Amino acid sequence: MAGAAGRMGRRIIALAAEDARFELAAALEPAGSAALGRDAGELAGIARTGVPVTDTLQGAFDVLIDFSTPAGTAHWLEVCQREGRAMVIGTTGHDAALGKGISQAVARIPVLKSANMSVGVNVLLRVVEQLSEVLDATYDVEIVEAHHRFKIDAPSGTALALRDAVQKGRSVLGGPAPTVVHGRQGQTGQRPTGEIGMHALRMGDTVGEHTVYFGNLGETIHVGHSAHSRDTFAAGALRAAAWLSGRGAGLYDMKDVLFGNA
Template sequence: MKVAIVGAAGRMGQMLIREIARTEGCSLAGASEAAGSKAIGRDAGELAGVAATGVKITADSAAAIGAAEVVIDFTVPAAAVAHAGIAADKGVSMVIGTTGLDARQTAAVHDCARRIPILWAANMSMGINILMALVEKTASLLDPGYDIEVLEMHHRHKIDAPSGTALALGRAAAAGRKVRLEDVWRKSRDGHTGARPAGEIGFATLRGGEEVGVHTVMFAAAGERLELSHRAFSRETYASGAVRSALWLTGKKPGLYGMKDVLGL
């Protein structure tokens, strides 16, 4: 499979290029970066620390995407939407790991998925996606007297909060309780907030250092607390899941898919 990486000079972009280099059945066909990047014109493989690929990083994302069968995007919301539009126009499948999209941007991705297969996941880690399934099941088994809190920590450079993964875990818990997350969430607390309402799903966000990602879902009741946790020690787990997802998209019909589909959960 010919794969394009947008945001190729970023930490995840380089990790994805290394993952492609060691994955049988994959080859790097295109790589792009934002105009003005110092990486423009460099060999994508050499920049990522692997053998030269002959693929030069370009500011022309349309050319990079057009050279591939699937494009993987870990960029920023506005860029991800633009790349989805290009992929849809060119008939190129897409894997999106970008989070923090607003309602308008999310709708745009859904529109593109009517024309091409798109796999979009807040987190490509196998472990995290199994955790989501466990959270949904646990929430369905415990009575509403158990308070649900989602705690997450990431590196100091992360730009969205709560993380997309934390929100996905909250949605899993809400699905287990058969409620809409937006109807019960509390994203932050400050000052005199009063007692915690019954049924609320709360979020706590920590930022600092180079933490790759820590997520814990707490089910707290009188006398006990159940915690389900996952910690990522390397972005390799995200890159591995993204490339696996790109291969999984082979031959799929247009539509919006998730990691549950890839893992058969």
């Protein structure tokens, strides 16, 4: 578990301890982390596991689940390639260099990458794509997401995935690809047709909320998802890891896990 001291890492460790399919092989944090040396179970608020938090990966493992940082993802991706092991990537905010690194890695190892491991969110992504195949450019699209005040990237990876779902669905209808605007301010003028508006809210301890609006001059359709607990994402990450173990090299996502696309 990379990012063991983070909010997601702690919940994944806790849920894995309750599931006989999983054994925690390592709890990983970067050098200098205050969590180094602590027992992973105690860190997660459960009984001791006998696995100390370290900054190096030693011993055998099947799948590495990564909820660290983009820099951490790049490092652990190299380790997984060297060891020939599978990797579940839950970090967001990747730059072009990391994207290229992942693209190269999947020729050697199985990698499952998803901005959101929730079952509900991945169902939402499919619904949004299907709606976008039917609701043409006369329907304005707005995507609104809300997260806790500690989130370091905006818009969220899930919001970007929802944007991609809209664009993919609209491509079926033909015409120019939708443009994207991030927030609005001042004298913006009339809203252009074929625009996707994206808005990021940051407040308190909000776990994660996403809503997509489709509105024309006569009606509005809105579909969304609210996460009430990080356990939603942690359970999805474990489900992804169990599914990925033993797969061949390649790039996968949660749609493959849930809908059998691979």
